[in-house]
Amino acid sequence: MNNYLFELKEGLLISLRAIRANKARTILTTLGIVIGIASVVLMSTAIRGIDNAFQTGVASLGSDNLYIDKWQWFNNDIPWWEMRNRRNLSLAEYKKYKDLAKLPVATAPTVWSNQTVKYRERSVEFIILQGTNEDYIKTTNLSFSEGRFFNEIESNGGREVVVLGSEVAKKLFPRGGALDQFVKIKGHKFKIVGVLSEQGSWVMGNFNPDNQAFLPIQNVFKYFQSENLRSVTFNVRAENSSMVEAVKEEAVGIMRRIRGLKYNEINDFSINQQEALLKTINQTIGVIQIAGLFITGLSLFVGAIGIMNIMFVSVKERTREIGIRKAIGAKRRAILGQFISESAIICLIGGMIGLVIAIILSLVINQFLPTSVDANAFILAIVISILTGILSGFAPAYTAAKLDPVEALRYE
Amino acid sequence: MNIINIEHIAKIYQVGSEEVHALRDVSLKIDKNEYVAIMGPSGSGKSTLMNVLGCLDTPTKGLYDFSGTNVSQMNDNELAAIRNREIGFVFQTFNLLARSDALHNVELPLIYAGVSSSERKDRARLALEQVGLSDRMHHKPNELSGGQRQRVAIARALVTQPSIILADEPTGNLDTKTGEDIMALFNDIFELGNTIILVTHEEYIAEHAARIIRLRDGLIENDEIVTKRYLPKKNGASK
Numbered sequence: 001m002n003n004y005l006f007e008l009k010e011g012l013l014i015s016l017r018a019i020r021a022n023k024a025r026t027i028l029t030t031l032g033i034v035i036g037i038a039s040v041v042l043m044s045t046a047i048r049g050i051d052n053a054f055q056t057g058v059a060s061l062g063s064d065n066l067y068i069d070k071w072q073w074f075n076n077d078i079p080w081w082e083m084r085n086r087r088n089l090s091l092a093e094y095k096k097y098k099d100l101a102k103l104p105v106a107t108a109p110t111v112w113s114n115q116t117v118k119y120r121e122r123s124v125e126f127i128i129l130q131g132t133n134e135d136y137i138k139t140t141n142l143s144f145s146e147g148r149f150f151n152e153i154e155s156n157g158g159r160e161v162v163v164l165g166s167e168v169a170k171k172l173f174p175r176g177g178a179l180d181q182f183v184k185i186k187g188h189k190f191k192i193v194g195v196l197s198e199q200g201s202w203v204m205g206n207f208n209p210d211n212q213a214f215l216p217i218q219n220v221f222k223y224f225q226s227e228n229l230r231s232v233t234f235n236v237r238a239e240n241s242s243m244v245e246a247v248k249e250e251a252v253g254i255m256r257r258i259r260g261l262k263y264n265e266i267n268d269f270s271i272n273q274q275e276a277l278l279k280t281i282n283q284t285i286g287v288i289q290i291a292g293l294f295i296t297g298l299s300l301f302v303g304a305i306g307i308m309n310i311m312f313v314s315v316k317e318r319t320r321e322i323g324i325r326k327a328i329g330a331k332r333r334a335i336l337g338q339f340i341s342e343s344a345i346i347c348l349i350g351g352m353i354g355l356v357i358a359i360i361l362s363l364v365i366n367q368f369l370p371t372s373v374d375a376n377a378f379i380l381a382i383v384i385s386i387l388t389g390i391l392s393g394f395a396p397a398y399t400a401a402k403l404d405p406v407e408a409l410r411y412e
Numbered sequence: 413m414n415i416i417n418i419e420h421i422a423k424i425y426q427v428g429s430e431e432v433h434a435l436r437d438v439s440l441k442i443d444k445n446e447y448v449a450i451m452g453p454s455g456s457g458k459s460t461l462m463n464v465l466g467c468l469d470t471p472t473k474g475l476y477d478f479s480g481t482n483v484s485q486m487n488d489n490e491l492a493a494i495r496n497r498e499i500g501f502v503f504q505t506f507n508l509l510a511r512s513d514a515l516h517n518v519e520l521p522l523i524y525a526g527v528s529s530s531e532r533k534d535r536a537r538l539a540l541e542q543v544g545l546s547d548r549m550h551h552k553p554n555e556l557s558g559g560q561r562q563r564v565a566i567a568r569a570l571v572t573q574p575s576i577i578l579a580d581e582p583t584g585n586l587d588t589k590t591g592e593d594i595m596a597l598f599n600d601i602f603e604l605g606n607t608i609i610l611v612t613h614e615e616y617i618a619e620h621a622a623r624i625i626r627l628r629d630g631l632i633e634n635d636e637i638v639t640k641r642y643l644p645k646k647n648g649a650s651k
Contacts, residue, residue: 010523021511324507327468328521328568329496331489402488405468409507 007337015342018314019349026346029310032303033350034357037385039296041358041377046365047289054281057208063241063274065139066248068097068234068255072270074280086268088231091217093258097234100254103247106138108235109217113224117164117213118184119172127168128212129185131220132235139235142209147179147194150216154193158218162190166198167210188223190215244273300384303350304392311343311396322400323408336401343393344386351385413479415575415607416442416465421474421484422630423460434460435471436630442576442609447602449610449618452627459580461627462611466499466578467491479575496524500569504581506561508553514540514564515549521572539567543597559590566597576607583617595620596644620644 019026070086072078094109101107110132116125130136133156137149150161162183169178169192182189199209221227238247248271255269315322322335358381359373423435435457442448452458463469464476467483470491476484483494500521501507508517518536527535540549543563553561562582569577579598583591599620602608610621618624619642626634 006526014523017512320507321509324509325520325524326492327466327495327501327507329492329524329572331492331524333489334524406463409468409503 007334008341011334011337011341012345014338015345018318018338018342019345022314025310026349029307030346030350030353032306033300033347033385033388034303034354036296036300036303036388037351037354037381038357038361039299040293040384041355041373041381042361042365043292043296044380045358045362045373045377047285047292049365050288051285054285055278058274058277058281064238064244065274066236066238066244066251067272068236068251069270069272070231072276073272074276078270083270087259088228089234089269091221091227091232093255094232094234096258097251097254100257101236101247101250103238103243103250104236105239106135106237108132108136108139109232110136110235111217111220111225111230111232113220115185115224117168117172119181122172124168124171127165128207129220129224130212130214131217131225132214133217136214136235139237140209142199143197145195145197147192149214150193155216155218158216158222160188160190160219161193161215163194163196163214164192165196165208165210165212167208168213169195185213186223190219248273300388304347304388307343307347307389308392308395311339311393312399314342315339315396315400318400319403319408319411322403323405323411326403326405327409332401335403336397339397339400340390340393343397344389347385347389347392348382351381351388354385355381413444414441414477415444415479416440417475417477418464418471419475419477421464421471421476423457423464423469424472433630435464438474438627438630438632440625440632440635442607444575445602445605445607447598447608447610447620447622449612449621449624450627451612451615451618451624452633453613455629456627457630458611458613458627460630462578462580462609465576465609466501467494492524496521497572498575500572500574500577502562502565502569502577502579502582504584506553506558506565506585508561508564508568510553513550513552514545514556514567517553517564518568518571521568525572535571536567539571540564542570543567557590558586559593562586562590562594563597566594566601570601570606576609577601578609578611580611581613582610583612583614591617592644599644616642 067073068089070089071083091109094107098107110130112131113129114126115129116123117127117129134150134152134154145166147163149163150159153159154161162185164172164178164183172178172183173181178192178195181192183192184190196209217232221230236247236251238244251271252267256267259268261268325335325338355373355378358377362373418441419439421435421438422433425432425434438457438461450458450461460469464471467478467486468491470476470486471484474484475482478494478498481494483491486494495501509520512520515533515536518539519532522532522535537546537549540546543566545560545563545567548556548560548564551560553564556564577598582598583594586594595617598608598610608621610618612618619638619640621638622641623635623637625632
């Protein structure tokens with residue numbers, strides 16, 4: 001054991017001498033590894049950033065929430081035409097459900113419509129307009145930067161009031177002061193009673209509440225959508241995640257009763273949960289991960305070939321040195337170790353430079369996608385670069401180790 | 413007890429479809445503290461014999477016994493260990509590591525012998541002192557004259573206290589005066605009780621030795637004791 005440590009130490013010292021003697025070439029050689037490691041680190045941090053964004057985005061839906069809908073959201077098992085042929089869920093059914101359901105802490109009907117919202121000469125095109133009732137706010141974790149959500153009276157009376165998401169408000173009122181102003185949607189005037197504070201996550205896109213507006217559900221049916229063409233989604237919030245299953249069971253029972261399903265008929269509605277979304281997202285991220293790592297792995301591979309190439313040149317160039325070392329008693333293992341550690345050190349240097357570059361670039365990327373290089377990436381960079389060095393150095397080192405000393409000494 | 417005992421050694425190289433008999437049938441014994449010169453024109457097989465004696469190469473046929481160990485069938489690593497412990501090489505072209513200073517060059521065999529760093533430095537310093545280079549320890553080969561480089565090489569050969577010193581045309585790249593100094597150094601080393609094998613094609617260099625073995629066409633043509641050894645005058649280069 002001591003013997004191996006001694007050889008390792010001496011091998012490393014010999015390699016360091018050689019590297020110091022060839023600074024310029026070493027730096028050039030490492031370039032491929034620098035790029036490779038930088039891209040691997042950046043890619044892995046970016047993927048983690050995306051993953052985080054999705055997870056927080058999904059979490060904003062709330063893990064205690066259920067969505068009773070005509071459609072199953074993320075599904076592979078029910079054919080879409082079967083879901084299309086289901087009866088729409090109606091507002092009347094929502095009211096029956098609300099009366100019968102005992103377990104949820106809050107429920108709200110939602111229906112949405114794509115509309116352009118205007119304020120004077122400004123407009124935001126085709127945002128999601130959520131029609132709902134006053135309880136909607138209790139089914140979410142939304143908070144307000146100014147004003148309030150519309151109340152029961154406004155909701156039941158179908159008043160022309162609207163609550164804007166933070167992005168929508170920012171676009172229409174860049175200088176603020178949205179409260180109590182009137183926006184126009186399809187020519188109809190709505191009074192702004194509240195503006196949400198910034199919620200979400202960019203990954204949710206149009207589903208991000210920041211990019212939405214909320215108004216009493218009757219208004220959607222009155223002005224934008226015919227009620228019998230649109231299926232209503234029931235947002236249902238359980239008290240906590242351990243209650244979710246019970247709420248779900250109750251909902252299935254109630255919904256079957258409301259819809260008059262016989263015992264042998266299958267459900268003609270779906271109960272959606274965040275988990276399903278998470279599953280889909282995790283699959284997507286898995287694909288991104290594989291593709292990303294494949295591409296960056298490719299650049300690392302090219303870097304490794306560069307190292308291998310230079311190491312072959314280096315072995316050729318130092319044939320005589322190898323001959324001398326063998327003549328005075330270096331065993332194969334010693335020569336092998338010398339060149340492998342040389343290539344490992346070169347790669348490690350490259351990896352460190354790549355890591356620094358990745359950290360700098362990630363600060364730039366951080367402006368668009370919250371991400372940072374963490375300790376894992378640090379360890380990843382070190383391990384990958386040393387491994388790359390060992391793997392790409394092996395073949396040249398092996399050639400060096402099995403050189404015939406007589407031939408090598410004669411080499412000019 | 414013989415240090416070297418070779419019996420009926422042959423070395424055959426395959427060059428294309430042709431077999432080249434570099435050594436046909438060579439037998440010889442060398443004792444401890446002998447000073448032997450191996451001579452012969454080019455193509456006589458003296459380089460091949462030197463490679464075999466130096467354990468850089470193994471014979472195709474025959475037996476090579478090195479101080480009681482049969483080395484003729486050894487593998488690469490075993491030969492490397494023998495070279496490291498038992499043989500000190502001095503080459504015509506010095507064969508120093510160009511980027512390392514004299515001290516590190518002399519240390520090198522001790523690294524492969526597994527000697528600790530501090531002991532290595534001490535022993536290398538001592539060897540450099542022995543060849544009269546104590547003031548050149550941190551010079552690189554290109555900062556040294558030819559004679560000084562060869563002294564570094566000799567120090568490197570001595571540092572492991574080997575059983576034999578094998579010198580291949582050690583004065584071939586040096587002028588006459590410097591060559592003479594180097595031969596004086598070899599004589600000193602010999603007188604300290606070392607065994608030296610000198611490969612050369614120069615008659616006057618060979619006459620420094622006590623015994624001359626002449627090779628021709630892969631066979632020993634002549635093996636004689638030198639009656640009138642050429643003894644170089646002491647020049648104080650080594651103490």
